[in-house]
Amino acid sequence: GQQLNQSPQSMFIQEGEDVSMNCTSSSIFNTWLWYKQDPGEGPVLLIALYKAGELTSNGRLTAQFGITRKDSFLNISASIPSDVGIYFCAGQRQGGSEKLVFGKGTKLTVNP
Amino acid sequence: DTGVSQDPRHKITKRGQNVTFRCDPISEHNRLYWYRQTLGQGPEFLTYFQNEAQLEKSRLLSDRFSAERPKGSFSTLEIQRTEQGDSAMYLCASSSAGTSGRALLFGPGTRLTVL
Numbered sequence: 001g002q003q004l005n006q007s008p009q010s011m012f013i014q015e016g017e018d019v020s021m022n023c024t025s026s027s028i029f030n031t032w033l034w035y036k037q038d039p040g041e042g043p044v045l046l047i048a049l050y051k052a053g054e055l056t057s058n059g060r061l062t063a064q065f066g067i068t069r070k071d072s073f074l075n076i077s078a079s080i081p082s083d084v085g086i087y088f089c090a091g092q093r094q095g096g097s098e099k100l101v102f103g104k105g106t107k108l109t110v111n112p
Numbered sequence: 113d114t115g116v117s118q119d120p121r122h123k124i125t126k127r128g129q130n131v132t133f134r135c136d137p138i139s140e141h142n143r144l145y146w147y148r149q150t151l152g153q154g155p156e157f158l159t160y161f162q163n164e165a166q167l168e169k170s171r172l173l174s175d176r177f178s179a180e181r182p183k184g185s186f187s188t189l190e191i192q193r194t195e196q197g198d199s200a201m202y203l204c205a206s207s208s209a210g211t212s213g214r215a216l217l218f219g220p221g222t223r224l225t226v227l
Binding site for chain 2: 031040042045088092098100101
């Protein structure tokens with residue numbers, strides 16, 4: 001089952017507003033990833049983080065790998081209507097398994 | 113090569129029938145993964161291949177499920193005697209070796225509906 005706690009579950013914002021979402025775990029992770037998924041499509045990789053404390057940007061998106069290695073956040077600045085979708089965090093736990101564990105997603109709605 | 117491709121995109125079948133899905137990974141990627149996603153949930157890991165070797169399988173992968181990657185390129189996922197609970201999006205992903213290989217690139221998925 002899911003082992004990542006992602007919040008919030010959903011967000012309704014106005015175009016131009018900034019957005020922040022986060023993911024926490026009780027386990028230590030060696031990789032944090034953020035994906036966006038549109039209806040009926042597969043997840044698209046937004047940002048990959050590989051080191052504790054790492055802060056990475058991709059256009060208006062910024063994500064950080066928490067220092068404790070048990071959390072990560074994603075910020076979206078100046079939101080636009082095409083930011084609508086479901087955002088998932090995913091991580092690879094330290095310890096050898098290759099699988100990614102996913103959060104339940106944050107559904108973002110942007111009102112023009 | 114523009115990304116991971118999956119076929120078919122949609123499959124409707126009757127309970128008890130067998131279905132098979134195909135995944136073509138990004139050509140230079142030696143790692144291939146299958147995930148399953150149900151409504152309102154994140155993807156859940158099913159199995160992982162490195163080249164042709166199946167190295168990890170989830171407990172979710174019951175004996176009705178089998179995956180192959182015979183030549184280390186494309187992969188197939190077969191579900192035998194489908195049940196209504198098998199209805200889900202089946203996602204394939206691939207990656208390269210090394211640290212950057214932890215970032216999986218997903219295909220568009222195959223939506224399975226079992227009636």
